[in-house]
Amino acid sequence: MSAKSFDLVVIGSGPAGQKAAIAASKLGKRVAMIDRVAMLGGICIHGGTVPSKTLREAILHLTGFRHRSFYGNDYNVKNKISVRDLASRVNQVVERETGVVRDQLRRNDVELFVGTGRFLDPHTIEVESEDQDHILKTDYVLIACGTRPAHHPDIPFDGKQILAGDQIFQMDEIPKEMIIVGGGVIGLEFASMFSALGVVITLIEQRPAVLDFVDSEIVEALCYHMRHQGAIFRLGEKVTKIDRDDRGRVTAHLESGKRMHGDVLLHAVGRQANTDLLNLEAAGLSAGARGKLAVNENFQTSVPHIYAAGDVIGFPSLAATSMEQGRLASCHIFGVPMRTAPGLLPYGIYTIPEISMVGETELSLTNAKIPFEVGVAKYEELAKAQIVGDHTGLLKLLFDPDTRKVLGIHAMGENAAEIVHIGQAVLSFGGTMDYFRDTVFNYPTFAEAYKVAGHNGLNKL
Amino acid sequence: MSAKSFDLVVIGSGPAGQKAAIAASKLGKRVAMIDRVAMLGGICIHGGTVPSKTLREAILHLTGFRHRSFYGNDYNVKNKISVRDLASRVNQVVERETGVVRDQLRRNDVELFVGTGRFLDPHTIEVESEDQDHILKTDYVLIACGTRPAHHPDIPFDGKQILAGDQIFQMDEIPKEMIIVGGGVIGLEFASMFSALGVVITLIEQRPAVLDFVDSEIVEALCYHMRHQGAIFRLGEKVTKIDRDDRGRVTAHLESGKRMHGDVLLHAVGRQANTDLLNLEAAGLSAGARGKLAVNENFQTSVPHIYAAGDVIGFPSLAATSMEQGRLASCHIFGVPMRTAPGLLPYGIYTIPEISMVGETELSLTNAKIPFEVGVAKYEELAKAQIVGDHTGLLKLLFDPDTRKVLGIHAMGENAAEIVHIGQAVLSFGGTMDYFRDTVFNYPTFAEAYKVAGHNGLNKL
Numbered sequence: 001m002s003a004k005s006f007d008l009v010v011i012g013s014g015p016a017g018q019k020a021a022i023a024a025s026k027l028g029k030r031v032a033m034i035d036r037v038a039m040l041g042g043i044c045i046h047g048g049t050v051p052s053k054t055l056r057e058a059i060l061h062l063t064g065f066r067h068r069s070f071y072g073n074d075y076n077v078k079n080k081i082s083v084r085d086l087a088s089r090v091n092q093v094v095e096r097e098t099g100v101v102r103d104q105l106r107r108n109d110v111e112l113f114v115g116t117g118r119f120l121d122p123h124t125i126e127v128e129s130e131d132q133d134h135i136l137k138t139d140y141v142l143i144a145c146g147t148r149p150a151h152h153p154d155i156p157f158d159g160k161q162i163l164a165g166d167q168i169f170q171m172d173e174i175p176k177e178m179i180i181v182g183g184g185v186i187g188l189e190f191a192s193m194f195s196a197l198g199v200v201i202t203l204i205e206q207r208p209a210v211l212d213f214v215d216s217e218i219v220e221a222l223c224y225h226m227r228h229q230g231a232i233f234r235l236g237e238k239v240t241k242i243d244r245d246d247r248g249r250v251t252a253h254l255e256s257g258k259r260m261h262g263d264v265l266l267h268a269v270g271r272q273a274n275t276d277l278l279n280l281e282a283a284g285l286s287a288g289a290r291g292k293l294a295v296n297e298n299f300q301t302s303v304p305h306i307y308a309a310g311d312v313i314g315f316p317s318l319a320a321t322s323m324e325q326g327r328l329a330s331c332h333i334f335g336v337p338m339r340t341a342p343g344l345l346p347y348g349i350y351t352i353p354e355i356s357m358v359g360e361t362e363l364s365l366t367n368a369k370i371p372f373e374v375g376v377a378k379y380e381e382l383a384k385a386q387i388v389g390d391h392t393g394l395l396k397l398l399f400d401p402d403t404r405k406v407l408g409i410h411a412m413g414e415n416a417a418e419i420v421h422i423g424q425a426v427l428s429f430g431g432t433m434d435y436f437r438d439t440v441f442n443y444p445t446f447a448e449a450y451k452v453a454g455h456n457g458l459n460k461l
Numbered sequence: 462m463s464a465k466s467f468d469l470v471v472i473g474s475g476p477a478g479q480k481a482a483i484a485a486s487k488l489g490k491r492v493a494m495i496d497r498v499a500m501l502g503g504i505c506i507h508g509g510t511v512p513s514k515t516l517r518e519a520i521l522h523l524t525g526f527r528h529r530s531f532y533g534n535d536y537n538v539k540n541k542i543s544v545r546d547l548a549s550r551v552n553q554v555v556e557r558e559t560g561v562v563r564d565q566l567r568r569n570d571v572e573l574f575v576g577t578g579r580f581l582d583p584h585t586i587e588v589e590s591e592d593q594d595h596i597l598k599t600d601y602v603l604i605a606c607g608t609r610p611a612h613h614p615d616i617p618f619d620g621k622q623i624l625a626g627d628q629i630f631q632m633d634e635i636p637k638e639m640i641i642v643g644g645g646v647i648g649l650e651f652a653s654m655f656s657a658l659g660v661v662i663t664l665i666e667q668r669p670a671v672l673d674f675v676d677s678e679i680v681e682a683l684c685y686h687m688r689h690q691g692a693i694f695r696l697g698e699k700v701t702k703i704d705r706d707d708r709g710r711v712t713a714h715l716e717s718g719k720r721m722h723g724d725v726l727l728h729a730v731g732r733q734a735n736t737d738l739l740n741l742e743a744a745g746l747s748a749g750a751r752g753k754l755a756v757n758e759n760f761q762t763s764v765p766h767i768y769a770a771g772d773v774i775g776f777p778s779l780a781a782t783s784m785e786q787g788r789l790a791s792c793h794i795f796g797v798p799m800r801t802a803p804g805l806l807p808y809g810i811y812t813i814p815e816i817s818m819v820g821e822t823e824l825s826l827t828n829a830k831i832p833f834e835v836g837v838a839k840y841e842e843l844a845k846a847q848i849v850g851d852h853t854g855l856l857k858l859l860f861d862p863d864t865r866k867v868l869g870i871h872a873m874g875e876n877a878a879e880i881v882h883i884g885q886a887v888l889s890f891g892g893t894m895d896y897f898r899d900t901v902f903n904y905p906t907f908a909e910a911y912k913v914a915g916h917n918g919l920n921k922l
Contacts, residue, residue, distance in 0.1 A: 015904070026920070053905055054848045064538075067522055070550050077525075077538050089531050093847050100842065319904040339899050348903030356903060381561065386554050387515045417903040418879055421911075425886035428900065438800050439889065442809030442817060442878040443476070443780040444514055450882075459487070 003135040006032045009125055010142045011117045014042020015319040016310030017144035018101060020326035025108040027334050032136050033110050034117035034127050041101040043146045047166035049319045050097050051090045053350055056193050058089040065196045069389035087169045118279040122303055140333045143293060143308040144326060145278060147271035155242050155267055161250050162242060163266050175199055175263035179252050181239050182268035183210035185349055190266055192226055192352040201231040202260050204252060208236040215361050215410040222351055225392055273312045299329040321345055344428055348417035353392050356420040359408035359427050360398060373401040375457020379413045383444035390414040395449035397457055404432035415446045422447055433457050464596040467493045470586055471603045472578045475503020476780040477771030478605035479562060481787035486569040488795050493597050494571050495578035495588050502562040504607045508627035510780045511558050512551045514811055517654050519550040526657045530850035548630045579740040583764055601794045604754060604769040605787060608732035616703050616728055622711050623703060624727050636660055636724035640713050642700050643729035644671035646810055651727055653687055653813040662692040663721050665713060669697040676822050676871040683812055686853055734773045760790035782806055805889055809878035814853050817881040820869035820888050821859055834862040836894060836918020838910040840874045845905035851875040856910035858918055865893035876907045883908055894918050
């Protein structure tokens, strides 16, 4: 078996891997990418971000959720919604997005090896394919192998009633009652989606609060709206055992002695990095807890020519940040000067309503003893929100009362993840609240919330 | 009849009047506002922007238009859509928005006089109400009386088959074939809405092109998509006569000899300012063509203490710009320093697909002999567009190839009027294309188009 030589071998074709490979290729480097069959695009496309956000759109459409303020709370576009209704749209998008990724890699001359990669030594990786094995020699490696749901051995996953996050489409039908274990981003996104579908949700989280990095006013509003939909929160509760009762229902036994019942249980706690497949020892590497890799600020592992990026390095495990990590790793490898604003990473959380934020939070500013003032716009003040029927949204701007400089943007509601980028730009350029007062925004838009919040904040001074 | 004294009397409660009155009130001034019964909020709420954008949302929802790439081109959420289905949602929003305006005026202590205002002399206005007349004495006046569709005397408007723009909800049923005379913003918005409803549209415009202030690539794409829906464009054609044939259909006779037939004709050409109701002569003012008022850069008419803003002063007649005009007029009246970026007014056009722009166009740059380069993102490259099913959108960034400074933003597609404000902020701060390359955008969003267009543009250098 003859070896092929590369400047960079990227393990994993998810967001981090893609952007790293394309950036290197644009520099004229020889780049190989390895991923398993049917995983092109990574978990982002297969089982993660793209399917769950498509599921969300399908649910919002088929339930007519967005239009219930006009047509009543019992309004549905389709009367009986099946798993098949939801899955068919998801499959179409997954297929198209896989094609987009394949096309981008081909246009950028990234050589794709389909199979499982494993280190033979720090500069040599073997790819086991179905048809033929390959040996790749390389100067640099980027490990962007991603994660998978941690299948705890003491949970009797069956893919039908007791599900991990990637088994959601294996359900036979939409359940009436669903237990979700885990109040992180994934758990809450699924909880709010199925809640919109009319499923009675019980969400169990070990910590006393959910989404503790998000503005607490917004988290409370999210919980309020989810409770209004019928969701039950059991926070600060630990699951000790999951089993089925004699009526065929799933039971979650809590340490406090409670028993929660449901037709289906979704376990959305913890993810296991796929590093266990890579034979890390041969590269001189060892993984940490749940297979994660530690990196420095340049995304280098303890072996300097081996980099890691994306979910495999942990928080925040968002597609957008993973892309940036991949690009920055590639720039560092090939000595390209890079510029980024690490404090200005946006967060997009696709609950219903949607949440997004960038910059400081009230808590971070208070902890740092930085005084701030707040400008708020309620969506119900906006013509656009009246027109589309979103009465729950909110935009909050945190700013310095002396300099009027914008410090943080917090949005909840329709289009929150889009409009947060308007504030992000102002934040990046060191702009003040005056910008929002003096700028003309299209009418009717959600973007107009900045104008309303700008006036609201400045009026408080 | 005793007179009441004010610092400012605002004639008209639309976007310009509202913002002017509230700005003055926040300065501690005594402010009166005059508007006719049932017109609180102006044409923007009653017959204009808000109803038409609500109609658009109702049509997009009930047709399932946004979801046809998943469910096929014949997909409809509701099988038989009636005028009543559409009007009921519009009425709900109009009612709520009127309440919002009333509430804002009350909270800001703006004294509202319901009736028709007319000048008695340059500082005195009489309000004729149903119950009681009032005399208002004032130091300053803002005329923000708005416009109405010009009812040409030679067109046999009947409110059923031959309609002006504000009579659209008087139709008995959704027609099969509709003629729209006028290819301006209003004509095109209605044309694309009814086209989405499955109505066969014939659009007649006297000029050789539609929307000539918009990027031509985007206008061509809009026309392409509307033709794909079955619309027929008759550009450079003049209507000489409108009548009914013996089969009860409407016929538009063109100067070129053609006759166009339809079940309904919508006449969307020209608007008449409401200044004819104001007894302008008593104020020492006279109106121009179609009742419009000329103003200087401070929104002063030829009588310095009488200002005018909004649709009554002409182009662009958009709610967002009218609001800003009102605010600026109020600031000038009371000597408040004002800051605005007049070159950075955004345009939002709610056709299907939606169009928005800010800054320079290719044409304006070419005419000014300023070289430019272009960065483009097609929506079909974006995960978000795949997820929601918009394959037609486009974002175009114009920038200086030497300094990389952003010069113009042109967007078409879902959320175009929202995301244009991200580029507007970068433009306002004098930012370069590097911003889009170096910034993390939430995934999946339409905002991500900036990242794609940024890379596309920079790769061309």
